[in-house]
Amino acid sequence: MRKVLVVTEAKAGNLRGVSLESLTAAQRIAEGGEIIAVAFGSDAAHYANVLGKHGANKVYIVGNQELDVYTTDAYSQSLRQVINEVKPEAIFMPHTSIGKDLAPRIAARLGLGLISDVIDVQVEEDDVIFTRPVFSGKAFEKKKVVSGIPFATVRPNNIPVEEISGTIEIVHFYAEIKELRTVVKEVVRKTTSGVDLSEAKVVISGGRGVKSPEGFKTLQGLADVLGGAVGASRGACDAEYCDYSLQIGQTGKVVTPDLYIACGISGAIQHLAGMSNSKVIVAINKDPEAPIFQIADYGIVGDLFEVVPLLAEEFKKVLVNS
Incomplete structure (x- = not known):
């Protein structure tokens, strides 16, 4: 049994599908252990029920207003505090622009074993084995973390999403965010077709x-x-x-x-x-x-x-x- 933390991500008010894929990855290795999801921003509570339907037993809502728009400082400070509070045995998060920026910083600060761009995860003889593409997708490698807690970023559209019924516990967590080097004053979004x-x-x-x-x-x-x-x-x-x-x-x-x-x-x-x-x-x-x-x-x-x-x-x- 493993306690697994899943860092979720939303875009334009909608939970990203790869967050649910990350929860499925967590289900594969938890083996009956606790799966904890964390959602950031003042609207994060809206996603709690969806996260519960996809495997989360507990959802940490980090509702600081500073987290409504991504900045490296605010998110890295907040996520480190959640990790120190939860003390997980493995962590997953989406392999997106945010994940690619945030995961290496967190891993370096906390001494975690980072494996990025994961497309599959399985447990083999009690070892957690991650699969990721190499050589521009021409080959695949299987890796395991030998030092530190495994921290994997999940590539979108590779792990089939699985729903699971159950009850969830919601924890409202206030992060202590200190001085920020970057403050977002305004976000101007491009008009798109609506499909990410x-x-x-x-x-x-x-x-x-x-x-x-x-x-x-x-x-x-x-x-x-x-x-x-x-x-x-x-x-x-x-x-x-x-x-x-x-x-x-x-x-x-x-x-x-x-x-x-x-x-x-x-x-x-x-x-x-x-x-x-x-x-x-x-x-x-x-x-x-x-x-x-x-x-x-x-x-x-x-x-x-x-x-x-x-x-x-x-x-x-x-x-x-x-």
């Missing part, structure tokens, strides 16, 4: 073959039909066809959707590093020799401006009839 690219189940991605910002509207049409998000290669971003927030690849976001449709993307190694672990990959390209076809499960040689609208229409028919 890093957690989307379907991603329609475009490269230089999309040719223009107008071309990305064609991809958005298919994404809307499938309830997905639009992504892009670095080439498309460099050409100013779309915003860099859509970039997928070694220097952009890493995505692992159920369905990845690559439109007009040649398949440079840097781009493959960000999407090669997608469950199903469909490539659409006029060049039959494009490297993207080597990793695609399905390939369509053709003009994306003809193929994508046809796919959108066919998917509409299927979805209406289903």
Whole structure:
């Protein structure tokens, strides 16, 4: 039996799906032990019931107003205090921009054994074994922590979420936050389609073959039909066809959707590093020799401006009839 702490994360007022994946990871190793979730911000109490339905026995609500917007100082001070209070035997948190900033700092301060970008976790002969991709997703390594408490960040869309019934205890915890080096005065959010690219189940991605910002509207049409998000290669971003927030690849976001449709993307190694672990990959390209076809499960040689609208229409028919 292990006591496991799960650090949750919300975005724009909604609990991120990868927080629930982290709870499932905790269930796998707790072996009947206590699972404690921690939620930050003045609205954190809204997520308590959802966390309870996904395995949390106890939820720490750290409701300091300073935590409504992420800053490294406020969150690191607060999380350290929660860890010292709970004294967990393992910790999970989402592998997001926040997780990538916060987890190494906490691990270094408290002497924890950090393993980042985890896609699976199992118990083998009483050892907790973590699986993570290496070499841009071409291989996987299994690791265990030999010094310090295991602290893992979980990559989105890899651990199936499991619901579990039970009762929860809610603990209101006030963190003592001292002087902050950074204070956020205002947050201006970009208008998006509403689907988080890093957690989307379907991603329609475009490269230089999309040719223009107008071309990305064609991809958005298919994404809307499938309830997905639009992504892009670095080439498309460099050409100013779309915003860099859509970039997928070694220097952009890493995505692992159920369905990845690559439109007009040649398949440079840097781009493959960000999407090669997608469950199903469909490539659409006029060049039959494009490297993207080597990793695609399905390939369509053709003009994306003809193929994508046809796919959108066919998917509409299927979805209406289903």
